[in-house]
Amino acid sequence: xxxxxxxxxxxxxxxxxxxxxxxxxxxxxxxxxxxxxxxxxxxxxxxxxxxxxxxxxxxxxxxxxxxxxxxxxxxxxxxxxxxxxxxxxxxxxxxxxxxxxxxxxxxxxxxxxxxx
Amino acid sequence: xxxxxxxxxxxxxxxxxxxxxxxxxxxxxxxxxxxxxxxxxxxxxxxxxxxxxxxxxxxxxxxxxxxxxxxxxxxxxxxxxxxxxxxxxxxxxxxxxxxxxxxxxxxxxxxxx
Numbered sequence: 691x692x693x694x695x696x697x698x699x700x701x702x703x704x705x706x707x708x709x710x711x712x713x714x715x716x717x718x719x720x721x722x723x724x725x726x727x728x729x730x731x732x733x734x735x736x737x738x739x740x741x742x743x744x745x746x747x748x749x750x751x752x753x754x755x756x757x758x759x760x761x762x763x764x765x766x767x768x769x770x771x772x773x774x775x776x777x778x779x780x781x782x783x784x785x786x787x788x789x790x791x792x793x794x795x796x797x798x799x800x801x802x803x804x805x806x
Numbered sequence: 807x808x809x810x811x812x813x814x815x816x817x818x819x820x821x822x823x824x825x826x827x828x829x830x831x832x833x834x835x836x837x838x839x840x841x842x843x844x845x846x847x848x849x850x851x852x853x854x855x856x857x858x859x860x861x862x863x864x865x866x867x868x869x870x871x872x873x874x875x876x877x878x879x880x881x882x883x884x885x886x887x888x889x890x891x892x893x894x895x896x897x898x899x900x901x902x903x904x905x906x907x908x909x910x911x912x913x914x915x916x917x918x919x
Contacts, residue, residue, distance in 0.1 A: 795894075797896075
């Protein structure tokens with residue numbers, strides 16, 4: 691069964707509103723989680739690395755005020771898309787290393803965000 | 807529900823030998839298929855993808871994969887591996903509705919000198 695749970699699986703929101711996506715590790719602790727974004731027919735793009743108890747590390751070009759990441763516990767990281775616009779519509783996926791930040795990853799099933 | 811199966815969790819192979827990493831999926835709708843690689847100390851990198859057209863897809867670093875619709879498989883192959891190919895390989899499937907994206911559990915490829 692899934693070891694990384696991502697919720698919701700899909701969400702539709704109006705432009706200007708904020709949306710929160712949750713990523714939970716179900717049977718292991720994850721001090722690090724990764725957030726990816728995928729555009730249609732393209733590869734995953736790493737957005738940020740979420741670190742428990744400290745600030746997230748954002749990749750170049752990713753707006754940290756736009757995509758708020760909180761990693762408040764060892765099993766939960768959240769990504770909040772603030773003041774969403776249609777161009778934020780995308781597929782967002784989280785992942786967590788099985789053991790330590792450099793180990794192979796477990797993936798969530800992703801969240802399809804549509805901003806109208 | 808969709809599922810992606812990578813039967814081999816670990817594959818050791820000698821340098822310059824051929825390798826095949828297996829991937830099977832379950833889906834009743836059209837899909838897009840991907841292989842990603844995670845090198846040590848790095849993030850995910852796209853190796854290759856199948857969206858449509860020719861069922862034999864060539865990717866980076868000499869890898870290729872063949873989409874077999876009847877067998878719902880997308881196996882990754884390389885005729886001669888190098889030490890630098892040691893990494894974790896993930897197969898992924900996206901239904902072409904774009905509403906879900908599924909990863910396999912990964913195959914750890916170790917190339918032995």
